[in-house]
Amino acid sequence: GQNIDQPTEMTATEGAIVQINCTYQTSGFNGLFWYQQHAGEAPTFLSYNVLDGLEEKGRFSSFLSRSKGYSYLLLKELQMKDSASYLCAVMDSNYQLIWGAGTKLIIKP
Amino acid sequence: ETGVTQTPRHLVMGMTNKKSLKCEQHLGHNAMYWYKQSAKKPLELMFVYSLEERVENNSVPSRFSPECPNSSHLFLHLHTLQPEDSALYLCASRPGARNTGELFFGEGSRLTVL
Secondary structure: OOEEEOOOEEEEEOOOOEEEEEEEEOOOOOOEEEEEEOOOOOOEEEEEEOOOEEEEEOOEEEEEEOOOOEEEEEEOOOOHHHOEEEEEEEEOOOOOEEEOOOEEEEEEO | OOOEEEEOOEEEEOOOOEEEEEEEEOOOOOEEEEEEEOOOOOOEEEEEEEOOEEEEEOOOOOOEEEEEEEOOEEEEEEEOOOHHHOEEEEEEEEOOOOOOOOOEEOOOEEEEEO
8 A cells, every 4th residue: 555654743843954754655756745734724836856966946846756656855944833733745646635734734933 | 714715613513413514715726625623633634625616535434425506605504413523614725726725724613513
């Protein structure tokens, strides 16, 4: 079966760096997405990786290794507003999105 | 503001009620989706509409009935639901008719079935 694994919850300190990991086993691969979802709000798109390597976008970066079935989202200079759930999703060979259960990130002062 | 609006934001209904969820997108997108989000579970795809035609129905019970009258509007009609149907129902849209590109989500309708 197809599966996406990510930690259920993580805690980090304001101003620090945190890495949220995502591992996947899917039927084919057509890209990996990261979304951010604040409590009671819509998930919003953060990043898309289809080739191996690191994509940087301001304080957020996303890394992909297709051979290892692995991605991470790196958040730098953490701010209180970064407290949210982070959803990893992989598009399989049929262009279906397979979702992880999300990682709840708690930022402490 | 994502350009996808869902109403109502909260809904409480009994198991014998009939209600509807509404989704409207102002982005000119061609594809619209219904997802179910339960606590600590992955998003579950329910229905996909592309150019107003239903292209996917993921083994959803018949007590959920979608309707897409035009490319900007999507409804989810609810009838004789069960308590386990309590969840956040998310609507999303995508620019193209094919399953590529990012999804734009609404804020969801929080449904509680008593």
